[in-house]
Every structure is written in structure tokens, then in C-alpha cells.
Amino acid sequence: MKEMQRDRISRRQFIKTTSAACAALLMTGTLPLPHHGASAATGKDGKGADVIEIKNIKEVLRKHFGDRKIEMAHVKLKVPIIAENGAVVPVTVTSDLPMEKDSYVKRIYIFVDGNFNPYIASAELSPANGKASLSIRIKMRQTSNVRAVAEMNDGRLYGDIKSVKVTIGGCGG
């Protein structure tokens, strides 16, 4: 009887300590990050900026597209629903937009709302591509939305948005 009780207590303690450790891991894993980003200095990125600020997705979109409306059509974004490794998230952007000489997709942008710098990559295309589509693997810091925007040569914007759950970290997030 006494032995059984001891066993029970030790198991309870085990769960208690592991859950505490888990919580501590989560805290250290997520909380100090924004601070790092705010004061982080990177090398030259070719644009003169050497300090990374946490940028708001709305500001970034406004900076790139001004007040133009992004129509949620013609562009399809393919992403995993759950990404086990945030360091490698495959992203595919496809569209049924024309790639003719006088009407083509000039540029495709990829944004991630939850990253320090939501701007991930862009590709300037030309009619010689024949098809406005693109695959790339990107890094995601946390669960958030991924956006793809296609800009036509006449300035029209089309986009798509998808949510990706990122489960990197010890406790399965």
C-alpha cells in the first residue's frame, strides 16, 4: 500500500516537473524573440538597412502597393496546413492570369504576416515565362497567414491568403 502511494506521488511529480519545464521552454522559445528582432543587426542587405524592425503587414502592403485594392481572385496559393518545420515551408503560387505580350503578370510577391519582415520574396516575370507560377521554400517564425500577390503590367493586383500552422518546438506547439 505504502509503495503504491509512493509510486503515485512520483508519477504526479514527474508530470508536474515536465509540464513546468515544457512551459518554461515555450516561454524562452517565444518571448525573447521579438526583442532580438528589434535590436538585431544584420549585414548589408543591399538597401542600406542594417537594423531590422518588426514591421506590420499592413504597412508593408501599403509600401508596396499604395492604396490599390488587391482582388482575391485568379491567384492560388498552395501551402501546407501544418508545417512541422518552420525553417522549410514549401509555397507554390499559381494563377490563370495571361502571360501575353501586352497583358502579363509583372511581379509575384510572397508575404508572411508573422515574420519580423513580412516581405519574403518577389519575382519579376516576363511574357517569356509563359505561365505565371512559382514555387519556393520559405522560413516562418510562427503560425500565421501567408499571402501571395500578383501584380499585372497595368497595375491590377490579384492575391490569395492562406493560414499555416507552424509546430516547431519541443512541446508540439
Place this chain on the structure above:
Amino acid sequence: MPGKIGTIKIRIPRVVKKGDVIPVKALIIHPMETGLRKDKNTGERIPAHYINEVTVFYGDTLVTRFDWSFAVSANPLITFHLKVDKAAPLRIIWKDNRGGVYEKTVQIKPD
């Protein structure tokens, strides 16, 4: 991932016909270091080292130009499309923020 920095693989379909729109896959071995990570032993920040520009030439024409931030994954793999209208070399050039330039050319020979 085997290979050293700057190792490139470009894959195009084996049989290409004039007028086809073909997928082009291009992989380069590169750390894509963000500049945010710290060395686990010394605690020092690992300096940023990432590709910020990729250009694709088909013959003499610039077909596609990629503009990347450091949030592109290590060993970047890209897939894009190309409309085949001539026999010409396809040249892809990667440039990183430390002045590294890596390039590779494949021949496109439509039947």
C-alpha cells in the same frame, strides 16, 4: 545536404519541344543565414549571409529576376516556367549579400 556552398543543380524536362511551357527547377547549396541566430557555444551572433538576387537569362533576354529577403529557406529550391521558342542557353545567376556570385548554364535544345 551534401555538397558545398554554391553547388547548383538545374533540372529541365529531357524532351523539349518548341512552343512548350516547361518547368525549370533550380537548387543551390547556400546557408541563407539570417543574421538573427546566435552561435550556441560562443553566444556570438552569426553574421547574415544570404542570397538577395537571382537572375535568369534565356539567350540574351532577362526572363525572370528574383528579389529575396533572408526568409527564404536554406539551400533554396525554386521552380518557375519558361516558354521555349528558340535553342539557347539558359543561364541562372545567384548573388549573395557578401558579394558571392554563383552561376550555371544549361542548354535548351528544342526538337
